[in-house]
Amino acid sequence: MEQVIAYVGFMIAAYSVIANDVIQTLGTFLSSNHKKSWQILWAFAGTILAVTMIYGWYTFDGDVSYARLANIPLPEKIQWWYLLAPLTLLIITRFGIPVSTTFMILSVFSTQTLIEKMIVKSVFGYALAVISALLIYLVIAKRFESNSSLEEMDKKKQKKFWMGAQWCSTAFLWSQWLIQDFANIYVFLPRQLGIYELLGSLLVILAIMAYIFKNRGGKIQEIVNQKANTQNIRSATLIDICYALLLYIYGNMNSVPMSTTWTFIGILAGREIAINYLLQKDKLKKAYHLIVKDFAKVNIGLAISIAIAYLIQLLK
Template sequence: MEMLILYIGFLLAAYAVIGNDVIQTLGTFLTSNDKTHWLILWAFASTILTVTLFYGWYFYNGDVSYNRLDKIPLPETLRWWHLLAPLTLLIITRLGIPVSTTFMILSVFSSQQIIEKMIIKSVYGYGLSVISAFLLYIIIAKRFESKKSIAKVNEAKQKKYWIFAQWVSTAFLWSQWLIQDFANIFVFLPRRLSIYEFIGSLLAILAIMAYLFKNRGGKIQEIVNQKVNTRNIRSATIIDFCYGMILFLYGNYNAIPMSTTWTFIGILAGREIAINYMLNKKQLKNSYKLIAKDFAKVNIGLAVSIFVVYIIQLIKEF
């Protein structure tokens, strides 16, 4: 029974985490390459995922989480209530609400001290993302995000170097996101995977990705589509590079897991404010409303995860 819970938990967590978080790294990639067949995009992303997963497994002695689960041990006995977190996340994902999978999944297995550290790191990450994106787009908005500059890129049929740059930036961002979020996906499995567990889990994840790519990211993709110019390949490239650099520099500062969702929403928020401030001040009010709405959604995940942990603690007492 315990082994069944272990594998069901992994599959639920993998589907829910990838389904909820795919917009963070591949949302702009899918949007700006909407005319490219999904199999090509899937093969590209799958190759990077396979290499990143293998690197962690091989060089970290079977630990595909890159040591992010060192202080979050697998419980000696898994019970049915451990499935409440991925099930809740799965339901929220189907509703199209972007929540922090880190809080939702890892909080069930973490001590209060670790949860507090995850929240602090995530809050700082959100603030850093807002400020970084705002300052960056204050500088580049007129040159890269104005209607005139966008038209020039479109007239040139999105020059090959921008297409190349976007695929490179996506590869960089995707690998950095995976390093952060493998912990959420693999928290139900042993901290050191055998070769068979490694291959089996990889095949399961690739199958889940194929389904999501065929459906172009699902309902949560709407969050990316609502933002200014995200369908433009040049804009998508800049977003991906900015996000990837924050995960690389800040996310790898220590091995404490963090919410990549909060970081992503922060980047979109800072970008949206800067673009409208520089190019269309009349839309600033609407931008603030949209940003507040997105921020409220990600906080739902934190509130729900705390509630799920509370419920599990009550169940344990009976």
């Protein structure tokens, strides 16, 4: 029975984590490639996922989480109440609310000390993302995000270059996100997987991704679509590069899991402030409203995840 609960937990966590977090890494990719077949986009993302997973499994002796679960041991007995976290995340995702899947899933299995470390790392990640994106876009917004510059790109037929650049940046970003968030997906399974467990779980995740890609990201994709120019390939590429570099540099400083959602919302916030300040000041108030709304949503997720963690401790 415990094994059944573990496998069910893995499948629910895999769907809810990928569905909720798809906007971070593949949201701009789906948005700017909306005319392309979803099968092509899925095959591309699935290949990157398979390579990243197998590399981590081989390098870390069967641990696909890249040692993110090293300090989060698998409970000796997994009871039904451990499913409360991924089920709650599943419900929240259906309402299109972006939350930290790291806090929602891992806090149930973690000690209070580790939860505090995750929160501190995530808060600093959000602040760093806002400041970095703000400074970068204050420099490049007029050159790359103005209507005239976007029209100029079309006239100069630079789309092919930027399309290639976007697919490369997406591959880099997707792999870095997976390194951070494989822990959220695999927390229900043994820390060292056998070859059959690896391949079986890979097939499950690829099937989940096919469903999400077929639905173009679902309701939660609206978070990206509301932001300025995200359907433009060049704009999407610049967002992906900023986010990927931040995850690569800051996210890999140590093996403490962090909220990639907070970092992504921070990138969008800093970018939106800079673009509206420089190019469309009349919409600056609306931009602040969207930023506060997004930040409130991720904090709701944090509060819910901590509440669930304490509830499970009581049930124990």
